[in-house]
Amino acid sequence: MSEIDFTNPKWYTNRELSWILFDHRVLDEARDKNIPLFERLKFLSITASNLDEFFMVRVASLKDMVNAGYDKADIAGMTPSQQLEALDGAIHELVNLQYSTYNRSLLPLLEQSGLHVIRKHEDLSPQEEVYIDRYFEDNVYPVLTPMAVDSSRPFPLIRNKSLNIGALIQKKGAGGELEFATVQVPSVLSRIVPLPGQEGEDLRKVILLEEVIERNIQKLFLNYRVVCAHPFRIMRNADLTIEEDEAADLLKEIEKQLKRRQWGEVIRLEVESGIDKRLLKMIKKELRMESRGLYEIEGPLDLTFLMKMYGMEGFDHLKAQGYEPQPVPRLPAGCDIFEEIRRGDILLHHPYQSFTPVVDFIRQAARDPQVLAIKQTLYRVSGHSPIISALAQAAENGKQVSVLVELKARFDEENNIVWAKMLEKAGCHVIYGLVGLKTHSKITLVVRREEDGIRRYVHLGTGNYNDATAKLYTDVGLFTCREVMGEDATAVFNMLSGYSEPRFWNRLSLAPLWLKDKFLYLIAREKKYALEGRQAHIIAKMNSLCDRDVIAALYEASAAGVQIQLIVRGICCLRTGIPGVSENITVRSIVGNFLEHARIFYFQNDEEPEIYCGSADWMPRNLERRVEILFPVEEPTLKEELRRILDWQLADTVKAQVLKPDGSYERVDRRGKEKFNSQEAFCREAVRLAGEARGDDAVKSRVFIPERHLE
Amino acid sequence: MKTFAAIVVGSFEITMKIFEFSGRNARREIDSVRQRLDLGSDTYVKGKIGNDKMDDLCRTLKEFTRIMKTYGVSEYRAYGTSSFREIPNTRIVLDQIKQRTGISLEVLSNSEQRFLDYKSVAFKGEMFREVITEGTAIVEIGGGSLQISLFDNDTLVSTQQLRLGVLRLQELLHRLNARTGQGESLIEEIASAQLATFKKLYLKDRSIRTVIVVDEYFSVWVARRAGKKQEKALVSAEECRQFLQMLRESSYGEISRLLDVPEEAVGLTFISTCLVNRILRLMEAERVWVPGVTLCDGIAYEYAEKNRLLSTDHDFEKDIVACARNISKRYMGSRKRGETLENITMTLFDSMKKIHGLGRRERLYLRIAALLHDCGKYISMVNIGESSYQIIMATEIIGLSHMEREIVAQVVRFNHSPFVYYDRMKEEGTALDGDAYLTVAKLTALLRVANALDRSHKQKLKGVKAALKEDQLVLTVETQEDITLERGIFDERADFFQEVFSIRPVIRQKKPM
Helix, strand or coil: CCCCCCCCHHHECCHHHHHHHHHHHHHHHHCCCCCCHHHHHHHHHHHHHHHHHHHHHHHHHHHHHHHCCCCCCCCCCCCHHHHHHHHHHHHHHHHHHHHHHHHHHHHHHHHHCCEEEECCHHHCCHHHHHHHHHHHHHHHHHHCCCEEECCCCCCCCCCCCCEEEEEEEEECCCCCCEEEEEEECCCCCCCEEEECCCCCCCCEEEEEHHHHHHHCHHHHCCCEEEEEEEEEEEEECCCCCCCCCCCCCHHHHHHHHHHHHCCCCEEEEEEECCCCHHHHHHHHHHCCCCHHHEEEECCCCCCCHHHHHHCCCCCHHHCCCCCCCECCCCCCCCCCHHHHHHHCCEEEEECCECCHHHHHHHHHHHHCCCEEEEEEEECCCCCCCHHHHHHHHHHHCCCEEEEEECCCCCCCHHHHHHHHHHHHHCCCEEECCECCEEECCCEEEEEEEECCEEEEEEEEECCCCCCCHHHCEEEEEEEECCHHHHHHHHHHHHHHCCCCCCCCCCCCEEECCCHHHHHHHHHHHHHHHHHCCCCCEEEEEECCECCHHHHHHHHHHHHCCCEEEEEECCCECECCCCCCCCCCEEEEEECCCCEECCCEEEECCCCCCEEEEECCCECHHHHHCEEEEEEEECCHHHHHHHHHHHHHHHHCCCCEEEECCCCCEEECCCCCCCCCCHHHHHHHHHHHHHHHHHCCHHHHHHCCCCCCCCC | CEEEEEEEECCCEEEEEEEEECCCCCEEEEEEEEEECCHHHHHHHHCCCCHHHHHHHHHHHHHHHHHHHHCCCCEEEEEECHHHHCCCCHHHHHHHHHHHHCCCEEECCHHHHHHHHHHHHHCCCHHHHHHCCCCEEEEEECCCCEEEEEEECCEEEEEEEECCCHHHHHHHHHHCCCCHHHHHHHHHHHHHHHHHHHHHHHHCCCCCCEEEEECCCHHHHHHHHHCCCHHHHEEEHHHHHHHHHHHHHCCHHHHHHHHCCCHHHHHHHHHHHHHHHHHHHHHCCCEEECCCCCHHHHHHHHHHHHCCCCCCCCCHHHHHHHHHHHHHHHCCCCHHHHHHHHHHHHHHHHHCHHHHCCCHHHHHHHHHHHHCCCHHHHCCCCCHHHHHHHHHHHCCCCCCCHHHHHHHHHHHHHHHCCCCCHHHHHHCCCCCCHHHHHHHHHHHHHHHHHHHHCCCCCCCCCEEEEEEECCEEEEEEECCCCCHHHHHHHHHHHHHHHHHHCCEEEEEEECCC
């Protein structure tokens, strides 16, 4: 066994290609006939916005590597240029599938369901044409800024991710030279333009804004003849590389970088298929595009408008029933949260359970005269965040409030700068992240002076302190006031403030200092038990798995006989079913209505199972370049609850896809198994528990939750 | 319920610990922060604290005040250590710190610092009491120096400073351009010379069973092993040897991971471990106890002691007196005579309480002065006063601050030499302030009279009784012997006494039946 090199690249999957498979799994939801039509629109929209981000971050950074002449092979033995090559094919395939889903499945179904999307302005009826032209003149024309290019006017800045219409124009009368002109489809207007309904007709009709503009484009260039006009869209390199050591003021540096982002290198160009060849050539030349990043699209560019379509009034019967997060039985509205925490640790499972107690925790702390201090890390917060206002309130009430606002949270930098400034104004002590590290951990500490001394209340979570995403992301959180956790939480904040590490940690493990070693240790311990002939079992749920050391350790453990069940929503560089390497490992991915986001790790540890939760995935960036916290859950009933979360996800037969030895994902083979959708089961369970807590027996008796054991 | 903050500005680190006292003997550490700041190199090299360092220091102290608010801290004590002792403009610096941060920083002398360290060890209670019943040495390894204190029958008897700090050694190794493998033998060589002298002069044939180690680096290893289990903080000499062996054989990276310390601390851990092993061999000690305390714990102990927040189970005054006795012994002082004088001075002191208005601490100075009253004769029979003064000023008496030591030294000096008045004394460059000067005068008056009562050094006077009668202090001595000599000198001594207290001491002889 010792001769096996568990880091052999042939046993690993490239992370970018694995990500593409993840987007395919999301796309599978859009293609799933069992899902309400409008939900399918939403999933399709998500695949598109996912892909946008993927381009801006991952493809961009590969490009950077190629440009910089960096050609070190990745975990799977692929150089950056090989990866780009492979991605090009994979992304084209993905995009083709997106549009065939849109064109062949969704549009006809929408039509059947009473929503007609007019694909081309040429298809408008005469009355509709009148209406649309009127709409253009009243609403659209005033906000358009057409720009022409000639020898005296340089090529304009095309904004990142914006939708534009490019045109070739020719001066009237003079004939001859074709000139390039462009106009941005204004993002302030809705992309979906509804048409007035016909009398006595149920069918609703809509047309996309770019079609409206295209139809009227002549009005923008009055002295010219418009030869052709087609939409196009670009994507730029947005990966921020900040020289922190050189930047005296991080805040200013990020503000500066944000302005620069608009000017990044173009890495993707989407155009309508059938675009005039002369026009395409001109755009490509001006943007200095190679042909690899070119996507000729069979349909509307930028499918994210489907999210807006999802939000259209009516069609409720074509949407999934909304789910209202349930109250946490231990924390009914209006209770004294501190008192409840003193009674024992409390576990929260979002979004099945409400995030309100977490907000209330800070609100109560802000008002409580016994509270001396509040400390919190903030990574991504919602707009109008109630947490931010509670923190500001606390500072105004004279509490010591320290907040670490991570300025480097990708795409949220601008937002975070605003909050940071506001908190400072209110009198909070704001720390702007750490040099060279992103603070990804989610932890809150409340220090309270009580009769018998200082007591510390801690909230630890797997998700951000964001009340909006807490309704969509599945996460777990823990409230505790155990002394050992309080001491560790204090130490965490001391470290985040720049003080030296404590001599000991009681319970918490931190990245980038100790976390990876901790995981490797836990995995090796299972391996040891397996070699001793005892039962050894790991269940780990996370978003991504791509750390070579961890994967190699898992392979080793598997080879030693440890049963390993992984629930990995997104990227997974580990391969299953390799003889002698990963035969004992299974990987499943759950993509459902809620975004799976919790990280839960179960280690059998012979007879004394340990369960940890945390903010970190098994990715090098989490384990090495971010501040992350892993915390154990020790209360036996809460451990059971977490174990049940894992077990139900392992029993899921509806939303789970299983990783096959050939690297593809397939839906669970349901033969002989009941349909079991874990997310729905958690919803029902949360409703039942909340009902029980209210003393609502009827609910209890009507909803049955089948107990399941592992596959 | 009281929350208290102890702050230490060390040469290489600023630390603060927050404690909560919730009743007698109920103490809890609720926070501990450490910030690396290398003040030491500045003060050692330039003799001043640079502006940048000063800014960093003030910023950190200011942040500390914020942390104190986090816990509603009601009182704090902040001390500076060697870097502040070594700069000439201490007062200016302290004032600036006060202005910029609001924190009043005081400077600890080495012996005060050691005493607090020692108290912090004693703070560990049970384990401490158990360990010191047998031969024990406390070894404190600092950045610049190494302090060894010895115990005899559960009392601390002597303490010595050796210039063998880890940073000093590391710097030396750098300067010598030592190769990696060479380090250990060089440390061995440097340390051995000094330690051999120490053994010859102080350790002699004392048998040491346990070495208590207080340091920042070696301790980490023991602390990691022990976690929160106190009993595991006892390590055998053999285990220490194995640990050193392990350090020799591993790379810095491996050690850093194993101990969870930054790589730059690994070298210092190695030096510290070499020193511990060297000392263990020198003392032939069986085991090491690492209580894992810092100066902050000692400060908290002192605070708790003063505020009666704990019941003391170790008599620290006894340690100080024992140290003084030991110093006297080294300079061939007669034990009997010392004790007689000690008894007489204490009687005088107590009977004059209403007049002199001095307290318990001053009583201790007098006691030490009595014990050391003629140590200078070891050097010169003629110049006893000046020689004694020099000896006391050059000897560390644990638990006494620099100023306190000078009080004792001056009292002993004026016991023999003519009294020097304040203005002259200031010209001599004394560190004493007006109050301390008055204490010196009062204690001198008392010691002189007491000394006169035992002039012949024969302890003729068995018992002395003192009684205040209006403007007289009547000293009744019970003896059969002729006290002409005592009487003769007494009058001359009594003048100064009267000058200081406006009270005339008189002798009455009472011959026992």
